Amino acid sequence: MSHHQALEALSSVLGERLTRSKADLEAHARSESHFRAPPPDAVAYPQSTAEVARIMAICAEHRMPVVGWGAGTSLEAHALPLHGGLVVDFTRMNKVLEIRSADMDVTVQPGVTREALNEELRATGLFFPVDPGANASLGGMAMTRASGTTTVRYGSMRDNVLGMEVVLADGRVIRTGSRARKSSAGYDLTALMIGSEGTLGLVTELTLRLHGIPEAVSAGICAFPSMAAAVDAVTETIQMGIPMARIEFVDAATARAFNAYAGVDMDAVPHLLVEFHGSPDSVAQDAERFGEILADHGGGAYRWSTRQEERRALWAMRHNAYYAVLASRPGARGLVTDICVPISRLAQAVEETAGDIAASTIPGPILGHVGDGNFHAILLVDPDRPEDLDEAKRLSHRMAERALRLGGTCTGEHGVGIGKLPYMAAEHGEGWQVMGTLKAALDPLNILNPGKLVPPRG
Structure with a gap:
């Protein structure tokens, strides 16, 4: 079977939503990583689970590689088509399907971005907290087990995905999990799919846990004389059980980059950026306790604010850190x-x-x-x-x-893709081979994102 035959069959299903234009192919052979890949043979833009299932069945029949695509912001080449084939771009599956405020959950298609979801939730008093910085798609965030600035309080995607609809390599559609807050019914297939980087299936629907927008929020920033002092302050804060919503570190070089890029006036020393969520009284008490820890570790004046525009400016600066640092070396x-x-x-x-x-x-x-x-x-x-x-x-x-x-992991949130493959055996031992066994069971033809995450097949 040839890729040409597969593309003909896919074209009959998708029509103009299967593209082979040079610009589209090149756009799906690039990411934020330094890795390079050849362009795919084609890009598909499905609009429904049924279409994704048909796509996978055709590609399985013709043994064509398939790579899922969200926002394309991954840093370890997760979505690059190393072996050509088809990229399935989910940007047109971008509907918020149902908000259930009483149950504090929502069902969305995978192309919905986290910012779009929170805009849709504004009138409900609820929000989705996982914030990896980029305006990533929620399907991509689930497949990479994303986390970010708010994980210290609200958890990662692992903690906030209740269930998913997934199309497997042969075109079968399964539902993992449920809207119940807990279950002891069998294998946790939701957890298996989260972080699988598109090697086990393509997610077409997600049910997510929501959280109440806090009554009060305060954010602040504090300078430190050294990196060690700042990090020691963080360690004591966590060990004391102070409920931080965010606690971020930047070094002196990043502070200098912020000054040039954002027009701020930070001392060229390490800083902590923090945020508290809760009631007005609890936020004030937490900030006061945190200030005492900062003083004990030589921190400078702790400048904090409850004003929304000042908090937004602080976190916008943090989220733009990558671009600020790049600008520091033109x-x-x-x-x-x-x-x-x-x-x-x-x-x-x-x-x-x-x-x-x-x-x-x-x-x-x-x-x-x-x-x-x-x-x-x-x-x-x-x-x-x-x-x-x-x-x-x-x-x-x-x-x-x-x-x-030191007892940690080679990647806390960027994922494996191909960039961290060399460390998987050392980190997981025989467990990495078990991952390969699971992959072979669910994708015996090795067409889903081949060459990523799991051991290479002989």
Whole structure:
């Protein structure tokens, strides 16, 4: 069977929503990562689960590789079509299907973005909290087990997806989970699919847990004399049980980048950016307790505000950190890598990583969701200097090995794709082979996102 025959059959199902235009193909061979891939043979834009099921049945018959596509913001090449074939772009499956305020849940199609969902929820007094920074699609967030700035309080996608509708490699449609808040009925297929990076199925519908918009919110920022002092303050805050909604770290280089990019006036030292959710009294008490911890660790004046516009400006600056850091070295590309370690080993991991970068030939500002023990390095490389990329890969390798040595993981939220494949055996041992066994059982033809996440097939 040939890809040509598959494309003819797909065209009869999708019509003009199967495209082979050069611009479309090239757009689906790029991502935020430094990896490169050939363009796919075609891009499909389905509008229903039935169409996705038909697409998968045709591709299985003709053994054509299939890669799901959300917003294309992944950092480890999750959605790049390494073996050509078909990219299934879910941007037209973007409906909020049902909001159930009394049950605090919602059902959506996978192409709905987190910002679009929260806009739709505004009148309900509810919101969806998982915030990875980018305006990612919810299907992509589920498939990569996304987390972000609010995970320290509200959890990751693992904690906020109740159930999914998934099309398997042979075109079968299954529903995982239910709207019940707990279940002991069999294998947890929802958890299996979350983080599977499109290697086990294509998600076509999600039921998500919602949360009440807090009565009061305060956010603040504080400077520290050193990275160690800032991270130690985070560690004590978590150990004291202070209910942070967000607690973010940026180093001195990132602070300088913010000044140039956002026109702010931050001291060129490490900072913590924090947010509290709750009642007016609880927010004030939590901020006061946090201020005492900051003082104990040499933190500067803690500037905080309950004004919405000031809070939004603070988090917009944090979410634009990648672009601010890129602008600090004009023409550079960023190799962005992350690790996650137990909170008690966070200070050691950050300091050792900073030492490596300081001794290297390239800059690499550090920032991250330190309340979870998760931090990132944006390693800046000159695209005309291959030695820069080699150095960035060396630093990233040392970060991953450090995380495993300290009892952590080689990726806290970026995922595996192909970038973190070299560390999976060391992190999971025989468990990685079990992942491969599950993949082979559900996708015996190896057509769903081949070459990613699991051991290569012989």
